[in-house]
Amino acid sequence: MQNKKNREILLSHGSGGKASKDLLSMVYNILGDVVINRGEDSGLISTTEKSAMTTDSYVIDPIFFAGGDIGKLSIYGTVNDLSMVGAKPKFITVSLLLEEGFLFSSLEKILHSIKEAAKETGVKIAAGDTKVVSKGKLDKIFVNTAGVGKIIHAQDISSQNAQVGDDIIVSGDIGDHGTAIMAHRNKFESKLKSDCASVYPLVEKLIEANVEIHTLRDPTRGGLASILNEIAFSSRVDIELEETKIPIKNTVQGICDALGIDPLYMACEGRVVIVSPSSNTEKVLEILNKEASGKNAAHIGKVINKSQNPNLLLKTFIGSRRILPLLTREQTPRIC
Amino acid sequence: MLEKFKNNPKLQNLLRNIDKNLQDILAQKNKINIMEICGTHTVSLLKHGFRNYFADRINFLSGPGCPVCVTSQHDIDKVIDLAKQGVHLAIFGDMMNVPGTKSSLEKEIAKGATVDIIYNPLQCLELAKNSNEEIIFIAVGFETTIPVIASLVQDAQRMELKNLSILNLVKTLPNILDYLLNNLELNLDGFICPGHVSVIIGEEPYKIVTDDHNIPVVIAGFEPVDLTLGIESLLNQIKSDKPRVANRYKRMVKPEGNIKAQKLIQSVFKPADVEWRGFGFVPKTGLKLREKYRQFDANKKFDIKPEESKNITGCICDKIITGRKKPLDCPLFGTDCRPDNPIGPCMVSMEGACSAYYKYGKEK
Numbered sequence: 001m002q003n004k005k006n007r008e009i010l011l012s013h014g015s016g017g018k019a020s021k022d023l024l025s026m027v028y029n030i031l032g033d034v035v036i037n038r039g040e041d042s043g044l045i046s047t048t049e050k051s052a053m054t055t056d057s058y059v060i061d062p063i064f065f066a067g068g069d070i071g072k073l074s075i076y077g078t079v080n081d082l083s084m085v086g087a088k089p090k091f092i093t094v095s096l097l098l099e100e101g102f103l104f105s106s107l108e109k110i111l112h113s114i115k116e117a118a119k120e121t122g123v124k125i126a127a128g129d130t131k132v133v134s135k136g137k138l139d140k141i142f143v144n145t146a147g148v149g150k151i152i153h154a155q156d157i158s159s160q161n162a163q164v165g166d167d168i169i170v171s172g173d174i175g176d177h178g179t180a181i182m183a184h185r186n187k188f189e190s191k192l193k194s195d196c197a198s199v200y201p202l203v204e205k206l207i208e209a210n211v212e213i214h215t216l217r218d219p220t221r222g223g224l225a226s227i228l229n230e231i232a233f234s235s236r237v238d239i240e241l242e243e244t245k246i247p248i249k250n251t252v253q254g255i256c257d258a259l260g261i262d263p264l265y266m267a268c269e270g271r272v273v274i275v276s277p278s279s280n281t282e283k284v285l286e287i288l289n290k291e292a293s294g295k296n297a298a299h300i301g302k303v304i305n306k307s308q309n310p311n312l313l314l315k316t317f318i319g320s321r322r323i324l325p326l327l328t329r330e331q332t333p334r335i336c
Numbered sequence: 337m338l339e340k341f342k343n344n345p346k347l348q349n350l351l352r353n354i355d356k357n358l359q360d361i362l363a364q365k366n367k368i369n370i371m372e373i374c375g376t377h378t379v380s381l382l383k384h385g386f387r388n389y390f391a392d393r394i395n396f397l398s399g400p401g402c403p404v405c406v407t408s409q410h411d412i413d414k415v416i417d418l419a420k421q422g423v424h425l426a427i428f429g430d431m432m433n434v435p436g437t438k439s440s441l442e443k444e445i446a447k448g449a450t451v452d453i454i455y456n457p458l459q460c461l462e463l464a465k466n467s468n469e470e471i472i473f474i475a476v477g478f479e480t481t482i483p484v485i486a487s488l489v490q491d492a493q494r495m496e497l498k499n500l501s502i503l504n505l506v507k508t509l510p511n512i513l514d515y516l517l518n519n520l521e522l523n524l525d526g527f528i529c530p531g532h533v534s535v536i537i538g539e540e541p542y543k544i545v546t547d548d549h550n551i552p553v554v555i556a557g558f559e560p561v562d563l564t565l566g567i568e569s570l571l572n573q574i575k576s577d578k579p580r581v582a583n584r585y586k587r588m589v590k591p592e593g594n595i596k597a598q599k600l601i602q603s604v605f606k607p608a609d610v611e612w613r614g615f616g617f618v619p620k621t622g623l624k625l626r627e628k629y630r631q632f633d634a635n636k637k638f639d640i641k642p643e644e645s646k647n648i649t650g651c652i653c654d655k656i657i658t659g660r661k662k663p664l665d666c667p668l669f670g671t672d673c674r675p676d677n678p679i680g681p682c683m684v685s686m687e688g689a690c691s692a693y694y695k696y697g698k699e700k
């Protein structure tokens with residue numbers, strides 16, 4: 001008999017039999033009232049409004065990190081993807097893929113995080129699944145979530161809609177998440193935390209204030225420089241950023257410098273990039289700066305012209321200009 | 337602290353002074369050739385926009401300062417040959433994709449070779465302690481990295497580790513500059529010397545450049561303000577025709593360097609003639625293990641016999657790291673040779689000139 005602390009997920013927990021039932025009741029117990037539609041093969045939801053749907057899988061290593069864990073990330077990540085089209089997150093599904101031998105205690109922690117994040121963001125878990133695979137077939141735990149949200153505006157918010165004259169605004173310091181993970185992996189001692197959070201409240205405030213928004217993107221994988229490259233490409237425009245205006249924590253810059261990597265390409269998990277006509281910029285910043293999660297929001301650049309060969313440009317500290325390209329490979333630490 | 341050297345309001349004034357100085361100098365001569373030796377400087381000059389800023393005024397040439405790039409083809413082939421022998425290699429990440437004559441570490445891993453990427457050579461101690469396998473650290477690097485490699489060797493002896501050795505490919509800096517100036521017609525007007533290496537060796541060793549060749553030297557850091565101050569100093573020296581070793585990285589570099597680290601290096605290594613990509617064998621530009629540490633020399637411990645090494649057809653990395661050519665002069669650059677499909681070492685290493693040009697150097 002395993003003691004409670006070291007109790008592990010076994011293959012039988014995925015068998016459909018008694019052990020599966022036990023696992024499921026534990027899941028239900030922890031998640032409580034954020035779960036709707038218990039025990040049916042499909043969950044029923046009703047939507048008559050224009051809705052958005054998205055899905056994402058979470059395979060982060062380490063699964064627990066400063067500022068969050070895979071549970072929190074899997075809710076916020078999907079909620080944020082819905083927010084990027086101006087949708088209010090309503091329903092979410094949660095699939096847990098577990099490696100045989102994974103600790104129940106870790107799973108419990110992750111489920112508590114999922115519940116908290118769901119409560120905070122107001123999404124209901126409408127369906128879910130658990131699977132167990134034999135040891136070594138996956139790494140500890142993977143989570144997939146899919147979300148449905150209600151569109152709360154009548155605008156055209158799209159990566160293809162950045163227009164000449166628009167300003168680029170970011171809601172806070174960039175690169176915290178990716179850098180915190182790299183710091184952890186390289187055993188750096190730092191107080192840096194992931195920025196892992198829902199950006200929906202910020203988006204909602206902007207939409208409620210009737211701000212004209214052309215593009216919203218959360219700079220996750222590949223960071224600020226990658227998503228702005230995508231926007232430039234999709235909208236067929238050149239975008240110019242000003243290095244002096246981009247908010248980066250000194251700790252983030254320091255760790256990135258030590259590892260020889262560029263914070264402009266480091267993932268954020270709780271930031272949003274807003275592309276909006278420059279006449280709105282003051283208003284946008286005023287709205288964002290009022291919120292704790294938007295207090296470091298900054299106007300960092302602009303859409304400068306239409307282009308058949310779109311580029312993201314950086315006006316550097318010395319006032320020179322260079323291209324910020326798409327990365328061709330993962331950033332790896334330097335050797336001298 | 338960092339902020340002060342990146343985003344400083346004084347930068348614009350400094351640049352205006354430089355622009356004025358440049359105008360005076362360029363009234364007398366056509367172009368100014370400055371060589372940056374360190375790969376990190378190559379990256380910084382591009383990343384912060386210095387090359388674009390000085391485009392038609394200063395010609396920046398990359399020098400022999402990227403540890404992976406200066407490693408000879410024969411030495412790369414030796415590393416790959418070791419990987420084939422079923423030993424456990426520990427390497428810096430940039431070594432992974434360097435193409436050998438017939439294979440690369442990446443390809444050998446796919447066939448089952450064991451290669452670990454490490455960030456600090458001392459990680460090898462743990463690897464060796466917890467393993468029955470032969471662990472070999474591929475020791476590339478300049479004076480910045482050599483003290484840690486020396487520590488590794490000393491610790492390995494103290495811990496009586498029998499299964500750890502190093503394939504020693506380290507290089508040392510100042511004499512290669514003398515060799516370069518004696519053997520190539522580059523018309524250099526100044527050197528930006530590496531901040532990190534200088535932390536260890538100090539100012540004195542560069543006098544070989546100022547005193548014997550009458551060429552200005554500045555030791556500089558890597559942030560925008562550091563490089564601006566460095567360029568300012570070189571231009572002042574060029575204008576007054578009074579070459580000296582200027583130190584513009586005083587927050588890190590002491591005139592005498594780090595004596596403790598120098599002694600550590602000397603206690604484990606002695607000077608040696610070593611082979612460089614692009615130069616061949618150059619007297620006293622590398623180090624070999626002292627006799628009492630010979631049991632840690634992978635060359636002695638293993639029979640390393642790669643097949644005949646050949647330089648890669650069409651690749652001009654050897655000319656790029658000696659300042660004779662630039663990445664954009666290479667017909668393979670950006671077409672056949674890219675970071676995701678590197679043909680030569682300068683495109684592999686993050687500090688390599690080609691990789692830096694590919695990433696930051698495209699102009700708009």
